Amino acid sequence: MPAPVAIHHLSKRYGRIEAVRDLSLALNDGEIFGLLGPNGAGKTTLLECVIGLREPDQGSIEICGIDARHAPRAAREKTGVVLQQTSLQEKITPREALQLFASFYPAPLGAGELLERFALGAQADAAFDTLSGGQRQRLALALSFVGRPQLLILDEPTAALDPQSRRALHDDIRRLRDDGCTVLLSTHNLNEAEKLCDRVAVIDRGIIVATGAPRELLRESSAQQTIMLTTRPPLAPERLRALPAVTTVRSDGDSKQIETSSTTTTLAALSTMLAEQRSTIVELRVQPATLEDVFLRLTQSDQPAATL
Amino acid sequence: MNAFAAHLALSLRLHFRNRIALIYGYLFPLIYLAAFAVLYRHEKIPLLRHMGELLTVSVLGGACFGLPTTLVSERERGVWRRYRVAPVATRSLVLSTVLARFAILLSAGALQLAVAFAVGMTAPANPLGLWIAFSAVSFAFIGLGLVIATLADTVVAVQALGQCIFLPMLVIGGVAVPLASLPGFAQHISAFFPGRYAVEALQACVSGSGLSGARFSLAALLAIGTAASCAGTKLFRWHAQQRFADRAGKLWLAAVLAVWIAIGYAAETRGRIAPSTITETAPAPAVVDPPWKKITSRDIAEFNFNLPSDEGVVAPMAPPDEEPPDEWARGVAIVREKLPAWRPGLDTDEVQRVRNLLCVAAVPDAVQHPLERYLPRVVFDHLIATHEKTDLIKILAWIAQHPEDGAVVTDLTAVGFDLPFSGDSYIIREREMLYALKFIARLTGRKPE
Ligand SMILES: Nc1ncnc2c1ncn2[C@@H]1O[C@H](COP(=O)(O)OP(=O)(O)OP(=O)(O)O)[C@@H](O)[C@H]1O
Ligand SMILES: [Mg+2]
Numbered sequence: 001m002p003a004p005v006a007i008h009h010l011s012k013r014y015g016r017i018e019a020v021r022d023l024s025l026a027l028n029d030g031e032i033f034g035l036l037g038p039n040g041a042g043k044t045t046l047l048e049c050v051i052g053l054r055e056p057d058q059g060s061i062e063i064c065g066i067d068a069r070h071a072p073r074a075a076r077e078k079t080g081v082v083l084q085q086t087s088l089q090e091k092i093t094p095r096e097a098l099q100l101f102a103s104f105y106p107a108p109l110g111a112g113e114l115l116e117r118f119a120l121g122a123q124a125d126a127a128f129d130t131l132s133g134g135q136r137q138r139l140a141l142a143l144s145f146v147g148r149p150q151l152l153i154l155d156e157p158t159a160a161l162d163p164q165s166r167r168a169l170h171d172d173i174r175r176l177r178d179d180g181c182t183v184l185l186s187t188h189n190l191n192e193a194e195k196l197c198d199r200v201a202v203i204d205r206g207i208i209v210a211t212g213a214p215r216e217l218l219r220e221s222s223a224q225q226t227i228m229l230t231t232r233p234p235l236a237p238e239r240l241r242a243l244p245a246v247t248t249v250r251s252d253g254d255s256k257q258i259e260t261s262s263t264t265t266t267l268a269a270l271s272t273m274l275a276e277q278r279s280t281i282v283e284l285r286v287q288p289a290t291l292e293d294v295f296l297r298l299t300q301s302d303q304p305a306a307t308l
Numbered sequence: 309m310n311a312f313a314a315h316l317a318l319s320l321r322l323h324f325r326n327r328i329a330l331i332y333g334y335l336f337p338l339i340y341l342a343a344f345a346v347l348y349r350h351e352k353i354p355l356l357r358h359m360g361e362l363l364t365v366s367v368l369g370g371a372c373f374g375l376p377t378t379l380v381s382e383r384e385r386g387v388w389r390r391y392r393v394a395p396v397a398t399r400s401l402v403l404s405t406v407l408a409r410f411a412i413l414l415s416a417g418a419l420q421l422a423v424a425f426a427v428g429m430t431a432p433a434n435p436l437g438l439w440i441a442f443s444a445v446s447f448a449f450i451g452l453g454l455v456i457a458t459l460a461d462t463v464v465a466v467q468a469l470g471q472c473i474f475l476p477m478l479v480i481g482g483v484a485v486p487l488a489s490l491p492g493f494a495q496h497i498s499a500f501f502p503g504r505y506a507v508e509a510l511q512a513c514v515s516g517s518g519l520s521g522a523r524f525s526l527a528a529l530l531a532i533g534t535a536a537s538c539a540g541t542k543l544f545r546w547h548a549q550q551r552f553a554d555r556a557g558k559l560w561l562a563a564v565l566a567v568w569i570a571i572g573y574a575a576e577t578r579g580r581i582a583p584s585t586i587t588e589t590a591p592a593p594a595v596v597d598p599p600w601k602k603i604t605s606r607d608i609a610e611f612n613f614n615l616p617s618d619e620g621v622v623a624p625m626a627p628p629d630e631e632p633p634d635e636w637a638r639g640v641a642i643v644r645e646k647l648p649a650w651r652p653g654l655d656t657d658e659v660q661r662v663r664n665l666l667c668v669a670a671v672p673d674a675v676q677h678p679l680e681r682y683l684p685r686v687v688f689d690h691l692i693a694t695h696e697k698t699d700l701i702k703i704l705a706w707i708a709q710h711p712e713d714g715a716v717v718t719d720l721t722a723v724g725f726d727l728p729f730s731g732d733s734y735i736i737r738e739r740e741m742l743y744a745l746k747f748i749a750r751l752t753g754r755k756p757e
Contacts, residue, residue, distance in 0.1 A: 051393045053547075076395035083393070087385040091325040096318060103314035104396040147395070 002065030003027055004151045004182035005050065010059030012045050019045040020056070021206035027151075027184060032177050034197035035186040036291075038299050042206040043186040044084070047155050050184070051081050064150055077105060080144030080181075084155040086136065090129040094120050094139050097128070098146060105147035118142040118172070134165035141172060152176060154185040158192060170196050190291045200291075204299040217294050224293075227258040227266065230283040231274065239277075243269045255283070312400040319408035323378075332374055333412055337366035337420045345427065355429040359421070360511025364445060364483050364503060366416050371449035372473055375409045376457035376466045383548060384462060392546040402541055406450055413446045437513035444526050445506040447533035452502070454540025455564060461548045477503030491712070492733040495581050500572030502532045524580060528571045535567040582715070600659055600706035608705050613749050615742060623673055623742040625684040628757055632682045640682045642724035643668065647690050652717050660714050662703045663740060665691060667717040670739035671729050679725070688747055701751050704744040711741040 005027040012020040019042045027033050035043045048054040050061055052072045061068040061075075068075035088097055095111050102108035115124050118138045123131055131139065137157065144152060154173070158166045173196065177183055187193055193200050194214045201211045210217055224247060229235075237256065240249045245262040260266040263286055274281065309317075323329050344358050382388055391401060421432070432438050452473060460466040478484040480494040482504035487495055498504040505525035512522035519526065539560035575581060616622040626632075632640050647653060652664035669684040691700055707714075716736045718729040729736070749755035 053389065053392060073395045073397075076393060079393070081390075081393040083386065083390060085386060086390055088387055088390070089322055089382060089385070091322050092318070096321070099309075100314050100318050101394060103309050103311045104394040143390075 001029060002062065004029055004064055005184060006062040007046075007050070008060045008062075010046070010049060010056050010061065012042075012049055012054065012056045018206050020049070023059075023203075023206065023208060025201060025208065025211075027182055028199075030177060030180055030182055031198040032173065032183040032185070032196055034193040034200040035184070035203055036190065036193050036200050036295060037186075037203035040205075041203045041299075043203055044155060046203070047153055047184070047186055051079060051153055052076065077147060078150045080147060080149030080152045082137075082140045082144045082152075082154040082157050084159065086140040086143070088128045088139075091127045093125045093127060094131070094142070095124045097139065097143060101143050101146045107148060108146050109148060114142040114145060118145075119168075133160050134162070134168075137161060137165070137169065138172075141169070145176070149181060152181050152183045154183065156186055156188060158187070158189065166192070190295060194291045202295060202298050209298045210294075214291055218289055218291065224259040224261060225263050225289055226287040227260060227263065227270075228255060228283065228285040228287065229258060229270075229281070230255045231279040232282055233277075233279055235273070235277060235279060239273065240270075243273065310400070311396045312404045315401055316404035316408050319378075319405055320411060323408065323412055329374060329378070333370055333416050334419055336369055337362070337416050338423055340365050341420055341423060355424050355427070356432070356515045357511075359424065359429070359432065359514040360507040360509075361483055361486070362420060362424075363417050363442060363510050364506040365478070366420055367413050367442070367445050367449050367506065368474055368477065368483070368503065370413045370416060371409065371446060371453040372456060373453075373466070373470045374412070375405070375450060375453035376460060376470065377463055379405065379454075379457040380460055380466050381463050383457075383545065386547070389547045398541075398544060402454075402544060406454070406537075409450055409453070410443070410446050413450075414442070417442055432514045433516065434513040434518040437519040438510065440519060441509040441513045441522065441526065444509060444529040444533070448502050448506065448529040448536070449533075451533040451536025451540055455536050455543070455561070458540055458543040458545055459561075477501050482507055488715070489712070496576070499575035499581055500568055502529060502568070505529050505532075505571075524575070524578070528575075531567050531571060532564075535564045539564050598658065600702050603702040603705045603709075607709070608701065608748060608752065611705070611708060611745055611748070613745060613754055615745055615749070618746075621676070623684075623739055623746065624681045625688075625743075625746060626681040628685065630681075632679075636678055636682065639679055639724070640686060643679075643683060644686045644690075646723045647686065648694075650723050652722075653690075658699070658703055659706055662691065662695075662700075663707055663714050664717045666707065666740040666743050667736060668720060668723060668725070669743045670736045671718060671720055672725065672727070673739050673743075674731065674735045675727050675729055677725075677727055683725075684743055684746070687743075688750070691747065692751075697751060701748055704748050704751075708741050708744040708748070711737045716740075 003026045005025070007023060007025045010020055010023045011018070021042075023042075023046065035046065037043050045054065049056045050063070050068065052068060052075070056069070063075040064078045066075045066078065092100075094115060098111035098114055102111065111124075115121050118141060120135065120138055120142065123135055128136070128139075137160070141154075141157070144154075152173075157173075158169055161169060170192070173183055173185075185197075197214060199211065199213050200217065201208045202217075203209070229240075231254075234254050235256070237249045237251055240246065240256060240258055243258075243260075243266050245260045245265040246258055247261060248259045250257045258266065267286075323333070340362055341355075344362055345355060379388075388401075421429075425431075456466060456469045456473070460469050476497075480490060480497055481501040482490065482495075482498040483506070487498060487504065487507075490498065505528040509519075509522040509525040509529060512518060512525070516522075542560050543557050618625045618627070631637065647665075647668065650664075650668075652667075653661060655661035655664060665687050669687045672680040672683050695703070716733045718733065718736065720726070746755070750757060
């Protein structure tokens with residue numbers, strides 16, 4: 001079975017800016033795949049090339065084995081899309097929108113079924129401009145689902161949502177995956193990527209700098225874990241620094257923050273040292289590395305944290 | 309339901325849900341109707357004579373404003389971008405938008421006609437022809453609407469571009485102001501704009517000879533519509549950032565303009581510039597005193613009789629006893645001989661008849677022909693011989709008061725004077741007025757001979 005999305009050596013430039021550079025990527029069937037990257041990394045450009053809103057300069061895109069650049073219409077039949085913002089006509093109702101989009105696909109789902117599934121029953125006949133942000137986003141998701149897509153592409157689907165709506169949307173997306181759909185989404189929200197995505201790709205300046213399951217990325221990255229330790233009597237920082245695998249030690253009053261590349265190694269040596277020094281533990285916590293740490297390290301930028 | 313039918317139905321439904329669109333689409337045409345009825349009420353001209361103009365204004369508004377406003381506002385909101393990523397052909401969506409607009413225009417036109425009937429208009433001469441002409445007019449203007457929609461990035465730009473097409477056509481394109489009352493230069497310009505052909509085609513079916521009398525106009529509308537629709541579809545933009553201005557795009561726009569120019573040129577070379585006179589089938593208005601009868605000696609005293617010298621280059625006139633030199637004597641004699649039987653000089657409308665005769669003096673003057681001194685005398689003698697004196701004075705005074713009314717005759721070959729006049733008819737009108745005043749001065753004794 002062909003990959004739901006296979007991108008080969010894709011490039012797209014805007015004048016001097018190379019937004020996507022020789023990028024290759026393949027999705028597995030039935031996964032939720034996240035594109036992570038700082039502002040201007042090229043995520044939107046990549047997604048827009050995949051859904052045919054932009055013409056790439058080079059490279060090929062296959063959707064379920066269909067060459068999307070040469071048979072865009074066949075590719076679109078397999079794909080559901082949620083653009084970052086979907087504004088429909090002011091006076092259109094969700095039911096009418098679903099009925100219209102149903103006419104675009106060969107074997108559409110019924111409007112009634114989708115309204116119920118995406119909890120829009122009460123708003124079925126309300127004008128679009130009276131819907132809330134979350135309702136609009138659910139409608140956008142429902143519209144993307146009309147054609148029974150095998151692939152769902154979502155550009156920052158939860159950017160404008162409150163925590164409840166975001167969680168509900170996550171549940172929706174997971175449900176779609178469980179129904180056999182492959183999902184490709186871009187996000188700014190690392191927490192979301194960590195919780196929702198089976199795999200992520202970190203993009204920076206048009207290239208993929210890392211791919212893998214969020215946990216795997218954490219494991220593979222040389223990201224440091226931190227041991228927060230308070231003892232009585234306190235241990236001297238020099239002694240702690242001498243422990244194996246420790247890179248830095250910072251003091252914060254009695255509490256010490258020990259960064260280590262291997263918690264296991266450090267903790268084993270630490271317990272021996274505590275016994276020798278007759279020191280007792282007041283507090284011991286291990287803080288895991290976050291995707292944010294990985295992300296910042298990979299994209300080597302000082303600023304993205306502010307926009308995440 | 310297929311995409312075409314579904315989008316057609318939705319477009320119509322949304323149109324009737326949009327209050328602003330309803331006001332523009334239905335209320336404005338009725339306001340135009342009321343305005344025309346008020347404007348022309350003193351002329352006792354039945355509404356029928358203006359139905360061509362009225363329907364054209366409605367179609368212009370709906371097609372060159374309504375259509376692109378809807379399209380561009382949907383595009384601005386990102387609706388068309390969303391359509392783009394669904395498996396649906398551009399053709400289906402654009403075609404259904406256009407067809408919905410045509411249905412909207414038809415309903416607005418029908419409403420306008422219905423209200424016109426209600427206030428006393430008689431039935432159009434050729435309803436089937438009218439329907440065909442209306443369709444051709446809609447086709448031409450919807451095409452232009454599509455072009456506007458592709459050129460404009462925002463709804464504001466639509467309004468601005470729409471005005472650029474709307475206003476000139478209204479004012480000097482023969483849509484709101486009848487061609488016959490436009491100066492010569494405007495009649496030439498109007499030949500390059502579709503508005504004039506729209507009015508001509510519609511009016512021919514409302515109160516004229518039907519479609520057979522409007523073949524040129526129909527062809528012009530179809531050509532304009534075809535070029536514009538092709539350009540509008542080829543240049544169609546799914547989202548505002550998408551540029552149309554590549555080379556192929558500019559070529560399509562050039563093609564649209566080329567069609568306008570070609571039609572104007574064809575009109576020029578076929579002598580279709582002067583407004584065609586439409587043969588009336590409507591009942592003639594009741595006989596009333598012609599307005600020139602109301603001229604009084606007071607009106608005449610108000611004229612400025614400080615006129616150019618009879619011996620100068622502007623409006624010269626030989627004294628009664630001056631014989632032309634031998635080389636010109638024969639030319640003068642021919643005109644004098646042919647004038648009594650000259651058809652324009654026998655026009656049943658007194659004012660137009662005298663205007664036509666004045667042209668025999670004015671045209672040679674305008675082209676500076678050597679006969680210019682002698683022909684005014686021939687015309688003057690003929691007028692005195694064929695008209696009752698007090699009536700003649702009043703008619704001349706009316707002409708001097710209304711130099712821009714009526715038609716101008718520039719072709720005098722039938723009286724043996726074959727120097728062509730190709731300038732602005734405004735000059736002829738001015739000279740006509742001067743001779744009218746010179747004749748009044750002589751008839752009222754202000755200028756003794
Ligand atoms: N239409 C355009 N014309 C010119 N440059 C563009 C255009 N669209 C994007 N770019 C540039 O291409 C680069 C990639 O932009 P893109 O929108 O794909 O990034 P992104 O990862 O989606 O960013 P964000 O997270 O801020 O949405 C940026 O440097 C941007 O300035
Ligand atoms: Mg983006």
